Structure formats: C-alpha cells, structure tokens
Amino acid sequence: MCGIIGYLGNHEATPLLLDGLKSLEYRGYDSAGIAVLDRTSGLTSTTKSESKVALLTARLQDCMPKGRLGIGHTRWATHGKPSLVNAHPHTDCGGRIVVVHNGIIENFRELRDELVSRGHIFVSETDSEVIPHLIEDASGEDLLTAVRGALKRITGAYALGIMSRDEPDLLIGARMNAPLVLGMCQDEFFLASDITAVIPHTKKVLILGEGEIVAVTPMGPEVTTLDGAPVAPKIIHVDWDVSQAQKGGFSHFMLKEIHEAPDAVANALRGRLLPDGNVNLQGCDLTDADLRGFQNVLLLGMGTSMHAALVGEHVIEDWAGIPAQAADASEFRYRRPTIGPETLTVVLTQSGETADTIVGLRQAKALGSYTMAVTNVVASTAARDSHAALYLNAGPEIGVASSKTFVSHVVNLYLLAARLASAHGRMPIERKQELSQALRELPEGLRAVLGREAEIADLARRYARFRNFLFVGRGINHAIALEGALKLKEISYVHAEGTSAGALKHGPIALLDQDFPVVAICTDGATRDKMASNVHEVAARGAPVLALVTQGEHHLDDVTTDRIEIPACDEAAVAILNTVVLQLFAYHVAVELGRDVDQPRNLAKSVTVE
Structure with missing residues (x-):
C-alpha cells in the first residue's frame, strides 16, 4: 500500500531516495517524505510533502540534505488523514530513531496508550508512530537489539526501514506480511518495498522472508530472525525491466491485482475478525444497542460496487434477519425513500469519490439515516461525509476494472453482516464459528483457484x-x-x-x-x-x-x-x-x-x- 526506499552507500542519498520514490508513485499514495543522516554533523534532516513527490522535490531543490544514509516513504493512509504531520518518516521523542512503515499495526492503540503513560509524546494520528517509540523504549544495548525487542510486541503487518543517528553506518529492514527487498551493488545498498525502486541500480536482489530482519552495513547485509538466529540470505537475479517490475512480473496490473486477492482478504480480516469469531468493525464506534436500533439496511453503489451491494443485501437478510435493499445510487436520487434514523445506509465506492454514490449518501444523511462508507481511500469524500468508514485496506488498484477491491468489499460486507447478526442475536454460535473458519481459510482457497x-x-x-x-x-x-x-x-x-x-x-x-x-x-x-x-x-x-x-x-x-x-x-x-x-x-x-x-x-x- 505504501512505498519504502532506503539507501546506504558512497553517494549522496537524497537524489537516490527521490528517484526511488518516483519509481514507486504508480502504487498510489497521498503524501511523501525522506530523512537523511549526515554522519559528519550527526544530524538527521527530515522533509515531508502532504501531497506528491514533485512537491517534496521542490521543497528540497534549494537545500539538498547531505548524507549517505537515508530512508523515504510514499504513504497510502490507513490511520489518520493525509497530512504533513501524518506523513512518514516518523521519529521517537528525541528525533534519534527514524522509521518508515508499510502495513497495519493492529494493537497500536494499546501500545500507544502504554507508551503515553510512560511519558512518550506522539505528534501524529498514525499507527506507525508507535514503532520508533517502541524501539526507543525497548531494552537493548544497540539499535538492532532494540528493534528486535520492539517488533516482538507488534501484532499486524509491517515492512520497515529504520535508522538511528547513534549508528550512522547501519540501515535496518524488517518484514512481516508485507514485502521488502534489498538491492545490492558493489559499495551501496537499496532497501525497498518494491523491486521497481531497485532495478535501475542493480539486478542482484535479496528477498527478505517473513519475520526476518536485515541489518545492512558497509560490509554487507546480515539476515536474522526476530530471535537473532542467522538466516541464509535468499538472493535472486532480476531480469525484468521497470515496467514489468511495477506489475510484479505480471503482464498487466489487472492480473497482478487479481493475484493479490488473497492478501486483500487477509488485510480485510486483520484486526476485525477476532480469534473467538466475533467482529470488531474498526473505524465504527457503534455499540450492540446502536446496531439493534437499525431495523433495515440500505446499500448504495454503482457498477462493481453495486454488485457487492447485492451480495451484502443477501447476507444481511440471511444472517441478521433484518430487511436489506441494494440500490443503484444513480437512480436512488429520483426516489422518495422512506428512511430515517432506523436505517443504516452503507455506501460502497472503491475511490470514495463516485459522484452518484456521494449524492445518494448525502440524500440518505439528510433524511436522518446513519451512514457508513466502505471505501479503499482514507479521507475520501465518502469517508469524510459519512458517520463512519470501513476501509478496504486493499492497497492501490491501478487497473480500471475492479478486481481485488470487489473481493475486499464483499469480505467487509460479510463482517458487517456478521456484526449485525451478533448484535440482533440472530447468529448461532455454531454458525459464527463456521463462518469464522471459512473466512480464515479463504486466502488459501483463493491461492488454490489462482493456481x-x-x-x-x-x-x-x-x-x-x-x-x-x-x-x-x-x-x-x-x-x-x-x-x-x-x-x-x-x-x-x-x-x-x-x-x-x-x-x-x-x-x-x-x-x-x-x-x-x-x-x-x-x-x-x-x-x-x-x-x-x-x-x-x-x-x-x-x-x-x-x-x-x-x-x-x-x-x-x-x-x-x-x-x-x-x-x-x-x-x-x-x-x-x-x-x-x-x-x-x-x-x-x-x-x-x-x-x-x-x-x-x-x-x-x-x-x-x-
């Protein structure tokens, strides 16, 4: 979803980081930033943009930070709106530890509350900011030990680039449920979330495995587990060009995105489908009593989103036992619907900007209905204008024809239907367990189909x-x-x-x-x-x-x-x-x-x- 770039070598880092971020723009993003460590002065320079890499580049044009170690990031918002303060990199209290992060930290609220109680000061709304504070807080004589201690406390998904002004010859990368690679040249190294950012410089790429950490120094990389056990590095030679790399080796973005369906499902379920089969609708503060107050559900969408709404109509009535209706958003505006506070209106829009759907959302809201957006874009119009938002967390979808976002929409509607059913007391424990198991096994079933x-x-x-x-x-x-x-x-x-x-x-x-x-x-x-x-x-x-x-x-x-x-x-x-x-x-x-x-x-x- 986000893009990560890191550099350690014998050249100035800033232009290389900016080039890397430009090569990651195709993934989609809402803000960007870099941090560069100058070994001579021992200072870290951090520059951010609340929009595009071009603005970031313009801000750096007259004063390029000096240094041969740095990290950069393009952000696709999941926690906190797109803004300068929420853009990466993030630091600890003293600005000593600098981190860029791709993924979702499921337990960040508990970690943040704990860290705040111990005196840590947070400046952003993001889940990512807990990471540098955890590293700062972790016991350890060196950065690598502290990183290991911090990551053992995190639940969720992450790809990380980490550096500290206390160790100016060390670049750390780590991954769990999110991709991360290291491009290796003679005297320089490129850490990236995507091979796209690496192959203009080298075809020799180290692929980091699940739960692995790479510590990069001028002497080369060392790969270990979270427990410090050494791992034989997995090194490949890449023959793709940049265009192919952006597509992950697939012929088209659409095919790549179809193959990303298992990850889209996993991201939709992560932190929402709880171990006991209950559902936590993140981003929605409705209690059981609130949900029982809804006597019917209206689902609005267009095109593919309308078809997802039809699936939602079916499962909400079947599981929760309350009336549900899917409607074409472009036609809804011509009706005089009998809805009000007892109606939950769910609008489905991948972009969060679909004009007809936004009109329907505002119409339902004006009639007193509680509104919920199911969208892939944080702080989009649909998300802002609704009372609550469920984010797909599917990552950018480049192909015009929706593929993985349809799958993610449907899974989110399953979770909503299950939550409504639980609140209304309509889902037996046996059915809850069956459904929970089926959803957990779904990514593997999708891989079988894709095979x-x-x-x-x-x-x-x-x-x-x-x-x-x-x-x-x-x-x-x-x-x-x-x-x-x-x-x-x-x-x-x-x-x-x-x-x-x-x-x-x-x-x-x-x-x-x-x-x-x-x-x-x-x-x-x-x-x-x-x-x-x-x-x-x-x-x-x-x-x-x-x-x-x-x-x-x-x-x-x-x-x-x-x-x-x-x-x-x-x-x-x-x-x-x-x-x-x-x-x-x-x-x-x-x-x-x-x-x-x-x-x-x-x-x-x-x-x-x-």
Whole structure:
C-alpha cells in the first residue's frame, strides 16, 4: 500500500531516495517524505510533502540534505488523514530513531496508550508512530537489539526501514506480511518495498522472508530472525525491466491485482475478525444497542460496487434477519425513500469519490439515516461525509476494472453482516464459528483457484470466438453472475448479460443457440438443484455451457460443454472463489482478443461526474 526506499552507500542519498520514490508513485499514495543522516554533523534532516513527490522535490531543490544514509516513504493512509504531520518518516521523542512503515499495526492503540503513560509524546494520528517509540523504549544495548525487542510486541503487518543517528553506518529492514527487498551493488545498498525502486541500480536482489530482519552495513547485509538466529540470505537475479517490475512480473496490473486477492482478504480480516469469531468493525464506534436500533439496511453503489451491494443485501437478510435493499445510487436520487434514523445506509465506492454514490449518501444523511462508507481511500469524500468508514485496506488498484477491491468489499460486507447478526442475536454460535473458519481459510482457497489459471486461460482462449455470453446464478451467486458479465464486457468489449437463472424463461432463453454460450454458477449451496435444472434447460437449446461446479461433483457432466471445478467450502466463501475464476476468465478472453486490459476504452477508474 505504501512505498519504502532506503539507501546506504558512497553517494549522496537524497537524489537516490527521490528517484526511488518516483519509481514507486504508480502504487498510489497521498503524501511523501525522506530523512537523511549526515554522519559528519550527526544530524538527521527530515522533509515531508502532504501531497506528491514533485512537491517534496521542490521543497528540497534549494537545500539538498547531505548524507549517505537515508530512508523515504510514499504513504497510502490507513490511520489518520493525509497530512504533513501524518506523513512518514516518523521519529521517537528525541528525533534519534527514524522509521518508515508499510502495513497495519493492529494493537497500536494499546501500545500507544502504554507508551503515553510512560511519558512518550506522539505528534501524529498514525499507527506507525508507535514503532520508533517502541524501539526507543525497548531494552537493548544497540539499535538492532532494540528493534528486535520492539517488533516482538507488534501484532499486524509491517515492512520497515529504520535508522538511528547513534549508528550512522547501519540501515535496518524488517518484514512481516508485507514485502521488502534489498538491492545490492558493489559499495551501496537499496532497501525497498518494491523491486521497481531497485532495478535501475542493480539486478542482484535479496528477498527478505517473513519475520526476518536485515541489518545492512558497509560490509554487507546480515539476515536474522526476530530471535537473532542467522538466516541464509535468499538472493535472486532480476531480469525484468521497470515496467514489468511495477506489475510484479505480471503482464498487466489487472492480473497482478487479481493475484493479490488473497492478501486483500487477509488485510480485510486483520484486526476485525477476532480469534473467538466475533467482529470488531474498526473505524465504527457503534455499540450492540446502536446496531439493534437499525431495523433495515440500505446499500448504495454503482457498477462493481453495486454488485457487492447485492451480495451484502443477501447476507444481511440471511444472517441478521433484518430487511436489506441494494440500490443503484444513480437512480436512488429520483426516489422518495422512506428512511430515517432506523436505517443504516452503507455506501460502497472503491475511490470514495463516485459522484452518484456521494449524492445518494448525502440524500440518505439528510433524511436522518446513519451512514457508513466502505471505501479503499482514507479521507475520501465518502469517508469524510459519512458517520463512519470501513476501509478496504486493499492497497492501490491501478487497473480500471475492479478486481481485488470487489473481493475486499464483499469480505467487509460479510463482517458487517456478521456484526449485525451478533448484535440482533440472530447468529448461532455454531454458525459464527463456521463462518469464522471459512473466512480464515479463504486466502488459501483463493491461492488454490489462482493456481489453476492455466486451465482457465485455455478455456478463455477457446471461448474468445463468441460475441455474446449469458452469465446465470441464483441466490448469492446471482450477484456474482452479474459481476462476471460486467467484467467480461468491460475489458473484452464482448456483449455479456448477467441474470438470475430463474429469469431465464422470462426472456433471455430466447437468445440462446450454438453461438450464445452460458456461464452457469452451479457450486454447492442452497440453489444447487435449481441451477442443475436451469443448465438442462439451456443445454436443450443447444447453447454451449461453461459451468462452475464444486470439486468432485459430476451431476452435470453429461449436459455441460466445459467445467471449472471450485474447492468445496462455505457458500459465502465459494462466492468469492467463483468471482476470481470469472475475473481470470474475462482477463484471458480480453488478452486473446488483444484488448487494452488495464485501460479499457471509454472507462475511467473513478467516475466523478454524474
């Protein structure tokens, strides 16, 4: 989500840090900063920008800090609004220890309260600032020992760049659930969250493993565990160019972001799904009594976010037992809705700036409804204008067609539905435990599906000759069918229509013939048998059928043209697995047709006009 750069070597650090930050801009960010240590004076110079790297560069133009050790950062806000004071690097009380951080510290509130009680002074709203104070507070004779002690107290995800004016020849990096690499040259070293920032200087890269720390001195790097046990460094030779590196070696940003779905799910759950199966909606101060006061839920969205809203509608009614309605935000403004304080209005917008959704949010708020934004951008308009915000924490999404943010939206709605169900006393303990287990296992299930990409790509190449598609599903998978159709038409420019399978006989079935394939979502669940009947109806009209079925199921073998098997799991989890399969299918159809996958014609990432 954020970008980290660090330098130790024989050249001036400032221009190299700025170049590194520029190479990380593609990730998306809201503020930036660098800190450079001058060994001669023993002073650290910190400069920040509340917006872009260009502004940071301009501020440094007339007085470039001197020093050959430094760290830099581009921030994607998760705790605290984008501002100069919240921008990294952060320091301890005396400005001696300097830290840049990518990730989320789950227990930062407890740590911060403890540190404040011991006299530490905080200046920002960020979770990251606890780290330099923990290092300052940790017992240890040297920086590395203090860092180890501090990190053992942290719960969450981090990639870190750390330096101290007391040890001007030492650059420390550490990672847990967030990437970090070290580029190695003859006499200089580049610490970075992304290989993009390294490969202009070297192709020799050390990949830091989970829970590992690298201590870099002019003599070279030493890798250890948090307990100090030595680790053999994992060094690779990178053959990518900068463009490929930004895409993580994938052909397109969209494919990279589809493959980031497991991490997006893990980030959505982190700190929210508690070990006992209960849910903590971070950023929302509603009590059980407050939640019981909501007698209905309104969900507003557009496009992909509207399809996520339909999933939310289904699970909120099913789990919490209260009425829920998903509505097209652009049409909501023309209604005279009967909502008020008893209505929880949830607006879904990846960017937080979708114009139609913002209008609907303000309309609902004016009618007295409590409003909650589910968005990927901290301090966006939707987040600011709502009473509460649930942040996706999915990281920047560059591809215009949403992929990982749809998955993250759905997982956040699952958590909201589970929280409502608990407050209303509608979710039995057994179901809570089942759902909790299913969500915890979801990242691994997604990796299993992504591991079958070659099979899905082969099917996509064979189906790319068709000019029309019909996607069908029932129940929760009706929304997934709509999303699958949207994804295909967005990036391949092939006509695709999504519908409930029950609506087939009410019109769409008239379209079907041997040149009009049907993608049918037939995975296990409450609608399995009904879907089987629909597939038989479709096959009888001669239409090719590509079916998504549960692994090991063969009841449709004789009537389907092709099948994609999905791992067996909870119905809520399998809907997300189905989603990623359809994203891969759409992607590979578009690639086969030679489309511009990341920037489809006529579309924009953030629709800020009505």
